[in-house]
Each structure stands twice: as C-alpha cells, then as structure tokens.
Amino acid sequence: MELRPGLKLKSAVCDTEVIVVSTAGGDIDITCGGAAMVTPADGRGDGVPADGLANGTLLGKRYCDDAGSVEVLCTKPGDGSVGIGQASLSLKEAKPLPASD
Amino acid sequence: MNILMLLDMAVSGFGERTAVGTSESGLTYEQLMQRAAAAGHMFSATDSERVGLLDVSSPAVLVALFGSAYAGQPFVPLNYRLADADLKSLAERTAPAVVVVGDGNGPRVAHVDGIEAHQRDEWLQRLDAGPTLAPGAWPDDEQDIAVLLYTSGTTGAPKAAVLRHRNLVGYILGSVEFMGAGEDEATLVSVPPYHVAGLAAILSSVYAGRRIVQLPNFDADEWIDLVVAQGITHAMVVPTMLARIVEQLQARSIELPTLRALSYGGGRMPLPVIEAALDLLPHTNFVNAYGLTETSSTVSLLGPDDHRAAIASNDPTIRRRLSSVGQPLPALDVSIRDDEGTELPAGSPGEVWVRGDQVAGEYLAQGSKLTADGWFPTNDGGEVDTDGYLYVTGRLDDVIVRGGENVSPGEIEDVILSHPAVQDVAVIGIPSDQWGEAIAAVVVGGADATELQALVADQLRSSRSPDRIVYRDELPYNETGKLLRRVLRSELAELGDS
Known part of the structure; x- marks a missing residue:
C-alpha cells in the first residue's frame, strides 16, 4: 500500500487502529496480526492475529522499523502486532520533552 | 487528521x-x-x-x-x-x-x-x-x-x-x-x-x-x-x-x-x-x-x-545559555540564513528559518509565506552556537541600522539591564541626520546616563552605546507581555539624537 503521513489504517483481524506519522515513501506491505491493514471504510474480516504476531498494540504508542521506512501511532489498541509483511515493528521509545505550554 | x-x-x-x-x-x-x-x-x-x-x-x-x-x-x-x-x-x-x-x-x-x-x-x-x-x-x-x-x-x-x-x-x-x-x-x-x-x-x-x-x-x-x-x-x-x-x-x-x-x-x-x-x-x-x-x-x-548547569557555572559560554532558547524540537529543522536565504555556519547571526509539520507560516489574505522547499522565514534574528543552542535576538524589523552597522536592541538591553539600578529598558532606533538611525535607550530606573553609556561601550563597543537615554516610569507592554516598540518609536521620533 502507498502510505502517507496522516493516513488512517485499521487491522483486518483485531481492534487495532493506527495513523501513519512518517514514511520514507514507496509501496509498503503494512500488516497487523499478519494480515494486510485496511482503510477505515473497509469492513473487518473474521480472522484472528497469526501466532507470533499477536503481541498487541498500546494506545498512544508509536511503532517503527529499523530501516525508518514507516512510523505509526496507535489510536486504538488491539491484539495484533503491527508489522511490515511478517516482521513486527518495534515499540519506539522516545525521550519525553519537558512541557512547554 | x-x-x-x-x-x-x-x-x-x-x-x-x-x-x-x-x-x-x-x-x-x-x-x-x-x-x-x-x-x-x-x-x-x-x-x-x-x-x-x-x-x-x-x-x-x-x-x-x-x-x-x-x-x-x-x-x-x-x-x-x-x-x-x-x-x-x-x-x-x-x-x-x-x-x-x-x-x-x-x-x-x-x-x-x-x-x-x-x-x-x-x-x-x-x-x-x-x-x-x-x-x-x-x-x-x-x-x-x-x-x-x-x-x-x-x-x-x-x-x-x-x-x-x-x-x-x-x-x-x-x-x-x-x-x-x-x-x-x-x-x-x-x-x-x-x-x-x-x-x-x-x-x-x-x-x-x-x-x-x-x-x-x-x-x-x-x-x-x-x-x-x-x-x-x-x-x-x-x-x-x-x-x-x-x-x-x-x-x-x-x-x-x-x-x-x-x-x-x-x-x-x-x-x-x-x-x-x-x-x-x-x-x-x-x-x-x-x-x-x-x-x-x-x-x-x-x-x-x-x-x-547555566546558573551553577562560571564558564561564560555555559552561563550565557540562560539567555538562549535552547535546542530545536526533534520534529523540526531550524536554520540560520542570510538576506539571500543562504545557510550560515554556527556562530553567525542571521534570520531564523524553521521547517516541519507544525509550521504553518500562512495568513488568510496574504497566503503562504513558506519557501518552495517548506521553510518559514520567521523575521526573527538569531544565531546557533557550536553546541546547537539557539539565541534569538529579536524581530528583524526592530534592528537598528546605525551608520550602516546592524545593531540588535536585545544585546544592548541585556547590558543595560545588568545595571542594578535599572528595572526595565527598551532600545529603539530614532531618526538621525548623522547616522541614518541613532540608538535610543528608554530606561526605567535611576541609573546615570553617562554611566550606562560607558557600561555598553565597555561590554560591547562604543558604536553600540546609546546616543540618547530617556527615562520613563514604565514601558508600554500589551497584555501578553509584548513590548510595544512602535509606541516608543513614535514618542521619541521627534527627539532626534542631539
């Protein structure tokens, strides 16, 4: 799928919803629970997250890959793991900034 | 979104x-x-x-x-x-x-x-x-x-x-x-x-x-x-x-x-x-x-x-950071540019440019002020030191051009404010036949004018020393703390530098 910042995606196999925060561009096979993610307008399938790809997503957390090809923000948590193909994205740990306003 | x-x-x-x-x-x-x-x-x-x-x-x-x-x-x-x-x-x-x-x-x-x-x-x-x-x-x-x-x-x-x-x-x-x-x-x-x-x-x-x-x-x-x-x-x-x-x-x-x-x-x-x-x-x-x-x-x-670190340090470079605005947020880029838009190296004063998702740089009637590659020229003067700390000197509109030399009011204000008898100060440009613009300091406090002029000449240089010093009981601010320099400029415009 062609990703762009601000694009909303949802899992086809769990409750997970994400928004794309950044992307290096190009065609990216973004998945959740091992199944291709879909747009909010699409219906959810009746599958479940695949074994080993069911570590869950956490509300407000960011997930990215080491290559920097995509970063997503979880806007609704679910049971599946967000990934590219069958490789899970990692939880991004960022040093919090002090409050400024 | x-x-x-x-x-x-x-x-x-x-x-x-x-x-x-x-x-x-x-x-x-x-x-x-x-x-x-x-x-x-x-x-x-x-x-x-x-x-x-x-x-x-x-x-x-x-x-x-x-x-x-x-x-x-x-x-x-x-x-x-x-x-x-x-x-x-x-x-x-x-x-x-x-x-x-x-x-x-x-x-x-x-x-x-x-x-x-x-x-x-x-x-x-x-x-x-x-x-x-x-x-x-x-x-x-x-x-x-x-x-x-x-x-x-x-x-x-x-x-x-x-x-x-x-x-x-x-x-x-x-x-x-x-x-x-x-x-x-x-x-x-x-x-x-x-x-x-x-x-x-x-x-x-x-x-x-x-x-x-x-x-x-x-x-x-x-x-x-x-x-x-x-x-x-x-x-x-x-x-x-x-x-x-x-x-x-x-x-x-x-x-x-x-x-x-x-x-x-x-x-x-x-x-x-x-x-x-x-x-x-x-x-x-x-x-x-x-x-x-x-x-x-x-x-x-x-x-x-x-x-x-700044308050505890005697090293002037570290101490000076109290007057810095620190480092840019990780999600955006900051660059210091000259009048032609060319990026300047660390330590050179210029205009602060910013770029990032949060940068709108747009007005309803006037449209976008972003450059073709997404930079917003802020009209703020500033420089970045070799450690990446940003110093903002003020609006470029406020820069005083005295005898062809650009003078930032902020640096003179900082020196004058360091005098213990000064509570507040604003430095502005006033019309001058000799210099084009002359430097005027509007001071709240009881410090002697010649003493303040000498202080600035000593800490900066003599061409930065105010040509005129006038005293006021208070300075005009708007309710969100912005100094209204234009009010002072119009008040002082008639004075000249003599």
Missing part, C-alpha cells in the same frame, strides 16, 4: 480524568467530548462558517475549540481587550459566525452583520442535554483550517494566522507523550485564549492527560493562590507575569512545593528575573520555550538541566 483525534484518544485512554476545572466540579474528557459533539451540532445547524470566542479563559474555550472542529469550522478566538472599533473590524472579518461571548462582551459584537452571539454560561448549559453529532463523525481533511489567530498587530493591522489541523496535530504528536502526565498533575493556564500558547496548552494537556486550571485575568497574587489551592504542578507564563510573580513570592515569602515545572516564553526574559525565579523556586524545573503563532507554538526549548 483532526484535533478531535487527540481528544478521542484521551477519552479512550483516560476518559474519566478531569480535563478542565477542579477535580470536584470540572469536566472530564468524556464530558468534554459530549459537549463538543453538542456544540458541533449547534454550529452546524446555523449559517455560521466560523466559530468566534470573545471571552476570557473558561471551560467554554475547550468546548468551542473542539466543537468547531466537530462542525468543520475554524475556531477564531478574539482579543477582548481590543478597542471597540478594532474588535468590530475583526468581527466583520469573522462573520458569518456564531460567537461565544463572556459577560459584558455580547453588545460589542451582537450588532455586526452575520454575528450570532451566545452568552457563554447559557450556551454551555444548553449543551448539557442538547442533540449531538454522531460519535467520530467529524470531518477528516487534514488541510482543513482548525484555528485562525489574529496576530497582535504590534507593527500594523492584525493578520489572521492560519493553523490547519495537520499543523496542530503535528505539533502535539511531535512534542507531547500520550498520557505522559500522572493523575495528580494539573497545569495553570494564565495566557488568554487568543494567544497561541493558550491554545497549545489546551491541546498538549488533553493529549498528556493533565488537568487544566484556568486563571482568566492574570494577577500574580491570584496565580500564587491558585497554585497552592489547586496543587498546580505545571504552568506557563510570559516574562512580565514571571516578573510580578517573583516580586510577590519575595514579598509574601511563600514557597510553591507542588510546582514541578514552569515554562516561560512569548518575549525576552530579563536575566535578573529568571535568576531570581531559579533562586526562589529551587525545586521547580524551568523551561524556556521559543515559538511563534505561525509555528503552532514551541519551536525550541531550553530544558531544566540546561538551566541548572
């Missing part, structure tokens, strides 16, 4: 926490979302194209902001301190609009064509049980305008700065950790709703899950009392506010043990004020934030560790 996504996440993550007000009687995030859906329904049912607000800070600001986003209409907070004629002109530019008005403000705009004024308390009350738009049914075009903020117009007629949903959401995602606040945290907002910091405070606090307490009209004593009574942990102030808070803390010899973090910005902070504040509030983390309306608030910040 819509700013309601931020509130929606807050509802999912911690909907029963208090969003705004006291823990006993405030609105929770769930209640705020309900009110926003009801406000959105009400705005959509009128011919309004924008939602105005002519009022001090209150929970209605949050409801109107998120309600307008629900209806897909720009939110336009108006400056209630404007004179009637100026306000009328802004109201005409905002129409057709529903305007939420505070006590006494209704008659000031109700007669303007296309303005439908609603008294704040009655309006809020009607939303309690009013019909709502469907959950999640807000427009989702990230290019939609979220907010129009009229710039303070210190140099001319106010311009309407455009902040789109993607700018504001980009700012929050780039600078705030979701649910980063503990349940006990509360922030005190004392800047008015028409100031970008007041708006950014709402969005940041909602996303972090930090309760908002509002102080409608700033008063240092009330601010201190609220911090104590409400167990305030975070606050943001402009320099003139901090100066008064420092005076009152000293006068009342009171401590603020709950206050963990105090950020300041919105103007030049006099060194004596921040030094006194650091001394009076040793357990508070200080943050100096630099930002503009056009950049959705903070661009760069000097954090608590840098403050402590």
